[in-house]
Amino acid sequence: MQRYLLSRLIQSVVLMIGVLVLVFFIVRLTGDPARLMMPRDASPENIQAFREAMGFDAPLHVQFFNYMRGALTGDFGRSLHYRAPAMSLVVERIPATLELALAALFFALVVSIPLGIIGGTRPGSIWDTLCRGIGLIGQTVPNFWLALMLIVFFSVELRWFPTFGRDGLRSLVLPAIALGFFPLGKFTRLVRASVLEIRNEDYIRTAYSKGLLEQHILTRHIFRNVAITLVSIVGVQFGYMLGGSIYIESIFAWPGIGRMVNEAVQARDFPLVQAIAVFTAGFVVLLNLLTDIAYAVIDPRIRYEN
Amino acid sequence: MNSNVNSNKNDKPILEVRDLHVRFDTVDGVIYAVNGVSFDLYPGETLGVVGESGSGKSVTMMSLLRLIPEPPGRIVSGTARFRSREDDLDLLQLNMRQRAKIRGNRIGFIFQDPMSSLNPLITIGEQIKESLERHTKWRGPEARQRVVELLEHVGIPDPDARYGNYPHQFSGGMRQRVMIAIAIACDPDIIIADEPTTALDVTVQAQIVDLTRRLSEELGIAVIWISHDLGVVAGIAERVMVMYGGTVVETGVVDDLYAHPRHPYTVGLLGALPKLHENVPELVNISGTPPSLFAAPSRCPFEPRCPWAFKTCRERRPALESVQRDGHFSACWYDMEKDKPREVRR
Numbered sequence: 078m079q080r081y082l083l084s085r086l087i088q089s090v091v092l093m094i095g096v097l098v099l100v101f102f103i104v105r106l107t108g109d110p111a112r113l114m115m116p117r118d119a120s121p122e123n124i125q126a127f128r129e130a131m132g133f134d135a136p137l138h139v140q141f142f143n144y145m146r147g148a149l150t151g152d153f154g155r156s157l158h159y160r161a162p163a164m165s166l167v168v169e170r171i172p173a174t175l176e177l178a179l180a181a182l183f184f185a186l187v188v189s190i191p192l193g194i195i196g197g198t199r200p201g202s203i204w205d206t207l208c209r210g211i212g213l214i215g216q217t218v219p220n221f222w223l224a225l226m227l228i229v230f231f232s233v234e235l236r237w238f239p240t241f242g243r244d245g246l247r248s249l250v251l252p253a254i255a256l257g258f259f260p261l262g263k264f265t266r267l268v269r270a271s272v273l274e275i276r277n278e279d280y281i282r283t284a285y286s287k288g289l290l291e292q293h294i295l296t297r298h299i300f301r302n303v304a305i306t307l308v309s310i311v312g313v314q315f316g317y318m319l320g321g322s323i324y325i326e327s328i329f330a331w332p333g334i335g336r337m338v339n340e341a342v343q344a345r346d347f348p349l350v351q352a353i354a355v356f357t358a359g360f361v362v363l364l365n366l367l368t369d370i371a372y373a374v375i376d377p378r379i380r381y382e383n
Numbered sequence: 384m385n386s387n388v389n390s391n392k393n394d395k396p397i398l399e400v401r402d403l404h405v406r407f408d409t410v411d412g413v414i415y416a417v418n419g420v421s422f423d424l425y426p427g428e429t430l431g432v433v434g435e436s437g438s439g440k441s442v443t444m445m446s447l448l449r450l451i452p453e454p455p456g457r458i459v460s461g462t463a464r465f466r467s468r469e470d471d472l473d474l475l476q477l478n479m480r481q482r483a484k485i486r487g488n489r490i491g492f493i494f495q496d497p498m499s500s501l502n503p504l505i506t507i508g509e510q511i512k513e514s515l516e517r518h519t520k521w522r523g524p525e526a527r528q529r530v531v532e533l534l535e536h537v538g539i540p541d542p543d544a545r546y547g548n549y550p551h552q553f554s555g556g557m558r559q560r561v562m563i564a565i566a567i568a569c570d571p572d573i574i575i576a577d578e579p580t581t582a583l584d585v586t587v588q589a590q591i592v593d594l595t596r597r598l599s600e601e602l603g604i605a606v607i608w609i610s611h612d613l614g615v616v617a618g619i620a621e622r623v624m625v626m627y628g629g630t631v632v633e634t635g636v637v638d639d640l641y642a643h644p645r646h647p648y649t650v651g652l653l654g655a656l657p658k659l660h661e662n663v664p665e666l667v668n669i670s671g672t673p674p675s676l677f678a679a680p681s682r683c684p685f686e687p688r689c690p691w692a693f694k695t696c697r698e699r700r701p702a703l704e705s706v707q708r709d710g711h712f713s714a715c716w717y718d719m720e721k722d723k724p725r726e727v728r729r
């Protein structure tokens with residue numbers, strides 16, 4: 078167990094360093110980062126001034142050294158647009174984004190797990206048809222379209238929820254549903270398939286042969302095994318949700334990182350984009366690590382691995 | 384078939400299966416997996432069940448407590464009278480709850496592959512305790528103590544420490560011992576063991592056979608032992624039942640049946656050279672393919688592969704009939720002892 082966790086931890090650190098290096102070089106890939114970052118109609122003097130201000134005129138290895146030193150202390154330079162330290166801008170937005178992503182995840186799990194289990198235990202039934210239908214819809218309906226439909230129906234027509242902004246629980250409902258709908262479809266399909274598969278396992282037949290009751294077999298024997306498959310995809314989907322929230326946060330004017338990406342890209346605010354990229358990548362790496370830890374908690378075969 | 388002639392025991396059978404029919408509805412058509420199987424099991428005895436792959440051994444035994452997948456499986460007809468000290472009931476008439484009370488309690492099961500038959504995420508101790516807590520009054524620490532005793536009983540060293548281990552921490556043989564502990568946990572009347580040694584290597588096989596025999600004698604449990612291996616069956620069973628194409632073709636006391644096989648299929652299985660008559664063809668390896676199960680047998684299912692086949696075999700299906708020695712039955716139109724077709728009663 079310790080060795081397993083240590084190796085995963087080292088893996089994460091290496092991955093993170095890789096991300097930092099990659100971000101550094103991607104900006105410089107075109108040769109001249111100053112020209113890339115400045116507006117197209119900027120004068121050569123302005124560009125030169127900017128180049129010096131940003132330190133792009135120093136030798137590459139000096140730039141790299143400065144960049145890495147900054148990165149380790151969380152310093153990714155100042156946002157050109159907001160004129161504030163880029164990383165602290167990102168950090169300010171974390172609670173809103175996390176709140177939305179967690180709410181969306183919660184919604185997706187709470188609906189998909191029971192649905193997938195019902196579908197998987199009664200294949201061919203009406204419930205199963207419903208389960209498969211929702212799985213399909215969840216995966217085919219684009220979330221920005223869904224967001225607009227939700228706004229039109231629940232906010233404009235029924236006036237149940239605000240149309241935009243982050244103001245208490247009620248404002249969270251629609252964006253969370255819009256963002257959580259795709260993972261909901263994905264989880265439903267996965268849980269259903271996984272229940273179907275596990276029900277055919279020999280150890281489930283053993284459980285029945287012991288005279289255990291359906292309910293007990295479901296919770297004690299089937300669901301734990303389904304959880305392993307579920308954990309593997311929840312982390313990945315959570316990472317995607319951060320990306321997917323670019324649209325959703327923009328549509329609902331949700332003051333999170335997703336909306337800031339939009340603004341930063343449009344303003345060519347490279348230090349900010351960089352900080353967001355590093356933060357998001359770091360978050361995904363962290364999710365991976367958490368997923369691996371969850372595996373170990375659920376699965377003794379990993380826990381007792383030599 | 385007449386009951387109760389076929390045992391040297393005076394008891395009534397603990398299990399009387401009559402005319403069991405089981406089918407599978409598949410996309411390719413209906414599979415007639417079990418076609419009118421009847422047999423008796425007496426208290427405390429071990430009945431070996433042999434037959435080639437697909438002959439319906441597992442489906443027959445798993446159907447008794449509906450452990451086949453339904454659908455596609457379908458138990459069409461039959462009775463399975465289970466008669467123990469407390470119960471006298473037809474297993475096939477039980478509802479789900481009643482069945483769950485018999486499973487693992489009065490009738491225990493052991494399966495072929497000990498690697499996949501235990502839940503990888505639950506400690507073996509818990510997997511045994513689960514059964515106890517379902518069917519007995521044992522709870523908590525007392526149940527745990529009982530599980531430790533069971534583990535000791537089936538020969539698992541250091542049982543107290545092993546209680547909290549997971550299946551992957553055991554070898555195949557040890558896992559099969561755990562399965563046996565589960566099967567005997569609630570002091571059952573019958574254990575159904577479906578090829579319990581097939582997945583194990585030879586030395587371990589012998590240990591599992593010995594253990595099962597010892598336990599069944601000690602605890603007075605009747606055992607149905609399904610196997611491919613006639614040698615293993617000879618070592619553990621008192622009586623044997625030979626299946627072919629979803630039917631019982633021959634049954635009898637092991638020594639008698641092995642020494643005097645009466646059904647051409649059994650003769651082939653035993654690889655024996657029939658010495659009854661000169662012109663009898665040799666039948667060491669059974670040539671030909673297993674029967675198609677896509678139609679209900681209307682003739683002798685072994686007819687296409689049988690060297691003795693004659694006209695009647697193609698027209699009518701033979702029933703199990705007593706052959707001279709007590710408790711020896713064969714379903715064949717040909718009388719091997721007299722070396723001529725049997726007289727057909729109307």
Ligand SMILES: Nc1ncnc2c1ncn2[C@@H]1O[C@H](COP(=O)(O)OP(=O)(O)OP(=O)(O)O)[C@@H](O)[C@H]1O
Pocket residue numbers: 407409414416434435436437438439440441442443452455456611676
């Ligand atoms: N789930 C199923 N779906 C469809 N057909 C099945 C199913 N299970 C069993 N059968 C059919 O029933 C027949 C009898 O199978 P069974 O498992 O009883 O054979 P067996 O004698 O136990 O063979 P083996 O020695 O291979 O275990 C097989 O020919 C198979 O086609």
Ligand code: SF4
Pocket residue numbers: 646647648683684685686687689690691692693696701714715716717
């Ligand atoms: S009934 Fe006929 S075909 Fe069938 S086993 Fe006997 S002799 Fe052979």
Ligand SMILES: [Mg+2]
Pocket residue numbers: 440441442577
């Ligand atoms: Mg079988």
